[in-house]
Amino acid sequence: MAPLINLETEYPIIDSSFRNFCASHGIFSVEDFLIHDLYMLAAFAEQSMSSERLKEGITQVLSIIDEMHQPWLNGMELLEDAKRNKHVLPTGIQGIDLLLGGGVRIGQLTELVGPSSSGKTQVCLQTASNVASNHMVLYLDTGNSFSPERIAYFLGKTNDLASAQDKKSILQKVMSNILCHSVFDIFAMFDVLHQLESHLRYQDGGGGCQMRLLIVDSISLLISPVLGSNSTQGRALMLSAGYLLKKLAHQHNLAVLVINHTVGSEVGSSKPALGDCWKSIPHSRLFVSCDHGSNDYNVSILKHPSMASGKAARFLI
Missing domain, CATH: 1.10.150 (DNA polymerase; domain 1)
Known part of the structure; x- marks a missing residue:
């Protein structure tokens, strides 16, 4: 809005x-x-x-x-839309793709939750590099986390058998398909998302390389400050942001991938940030963690529309 x-x-x-x-x-x-x-x-x-x-x-x-509110749809219309448009985008990370039945789902908002240095940004960068080989990707960077060097590293691992010329061509294509915007407050994010919405209206009627992935790294860095200053207005802004992201995902067939951090709870364990109002926003929530002192990562399902919570997998980056 x-x-x-x-x-x-x-x-x-x-x-x-x-x-x-x-x-x-x-x-x-x-x-x-x-x-x-x-x-x-x-x-x-x-x-x-x-x-x-x-x-x-x-x-x-x-x-x-x-x-801005979506029209009511009956079950048959939703099923037909899912069959026609709502496929998955592979992340390129074997453990995560196997866990999710192929990757992150188009038309839905998937949230990565985890403590600092748990691999959340690395998952986003790997996913962006994998998707950008065939589609456009918009990466909203809220904390100077975007790394073109890591994108190049992931591409090098994926295409290690290719010739030097082919590697260069692949790198140029992928990098040109990733649009990175630095946004440091929630109002800047709204501006970018409204520009994106206008762009997508024109995209939907044409061909060419279409945008299919939107990444926000991280949503909690944008929302936490407004929650602290004015709880009523902050919650309204948070819910508006969540609604807009889900609207873009559904209406324009995007997979939306956002990062959320963890905070301490009253019982001493950690929990996703942004509170109870936000937890109903994502379609899927994945908890990511890293084994201390190793390159082994863990991912488990906290919430998913079609899979049981608690399912888990390991992966390497």
Whole structure:
């Protein structure tokens, strides 16, 4: 969901006068409407000299929110969509692909959870290098974790028998298919995702190399700061981000892969960050850990729409 100023071109009613009225009540974006008392806002609009135009603007923003909700689908429509569009993308990591029945699922949001240095970013980089051989990948880097050198390393291992010229050609193709954006706050992520949504509308009708994977490394680095500053608004922003990621995945046939960190719990063990409100967002949750002092990694299913929790596998990177 966008800042109000970004909507004026398409919706002239959301002009500077309307935005100034909203700003006077602490509303600067579509997200702010979701946590505001709209009856009170309408009452303030009634007191203005331009009350009719302000109420028209409020109605317009509400209609934008309504348009962003998916239409109801019956079971048969969902099954047909799954057969036609919702396949899997192999990560290129044998243990994970075997565990997940082929890879991360298109149309769904998959979350990697784990402590620091547990291999989460390495899984994302390996997956990006594998998918980018045939599709476009968007990598949102929130903590300067993206490493083109690691991408090149993974490609070298995969294509170690290829000639030097072929290796160079493969590297150039894969690197050109990975778009990396640095985003350091949740509002920057919203801007990038809205740009992506506009791009995908045009992509869906054409051919060529299409985007199939979106990675956010990591979602917790973007959301944790807003949860700490204002819990009500922070939760609204968090849920809006989750909704938008799932909407992009479903409507445009993307696999969305996000990283989440762990935090300490009251009983002393670690648990996924971002709390109970977030845990309902991902379709699948995978817990990743590393054996201390080795290159052996473990992955287990915390949540999956079609597989039992607790299933586990080992893998190497």
